[in-house]
Amino acid sequence: MSKKNSGGLVYSTETGGRTCPECRQPLDQCQCNTEQRSTSSDGIVRLHRETKGRKGKGVTLVKGLDLPEKDLKALAKTLKAKCGTGGTIKEGVIEIQGDHRDTLQTELEKQGWTVKKAGG
Template identity: 45%
Template sequence: MSGTKLSLADWQQQLGRADSKAETSSADGLVYSTDQGRIKTPATPAEPAKGFADGKLRLKRETKGRNGKAVITIAGITEGPQRLNEIAALLKKKCGCGGAVKDGVVEIQGDNRELIVAELEKLGYSCKWAGG
């Protein structure tokens, strides 16, 4: 056995298992290499969420898939991910609960409908209840 270190990509090439895309390590699924360390794929920029035609935000109370616990989802905010995180943080502080931003939709735990609508209207958004 030889004492030289060999990267995974080089080893695969020697065995003939590498694709024709061996030059780009992210294309062949390589995650870690002893030469370079962890290989990161370039992140694609997130697209801003699409708004609704009437320009209003949609607020929906959801319990499905959450063991019966209510969550208010806010969809239709057309601003970037940084602004979505700011809005979510503000609403979580005002409501005194948790929440998250997932796929351009702000989720706030609990059922604080009136408080959420009041805070969003202070920020200049018009809201509309969707669903039940």
């Protein structure tokens, strides 16, 4: 059995970063259908607590937000300020340092999101 290669260039030093595997353009200039690239979501934001791969340090993951990168960064900045801690965005998932699921749940519900706590 052979593996199907979804293949394509993923990173190029020539273009200065990550590229779309379909059209091979930088992600910010991608010509592909953005709905096709977005993660499938049921409209529910899920809050996870995770310590795996972080030397025992816990982070809260905010998953299920189908927002453009610019809006996702703005939301992450707001959430980090509300929790008074740092964080980042990785692959469309907001990571907030520490266990702030309760704080994040109330803040996201104020903004109109349907929120569920999931996982540990």
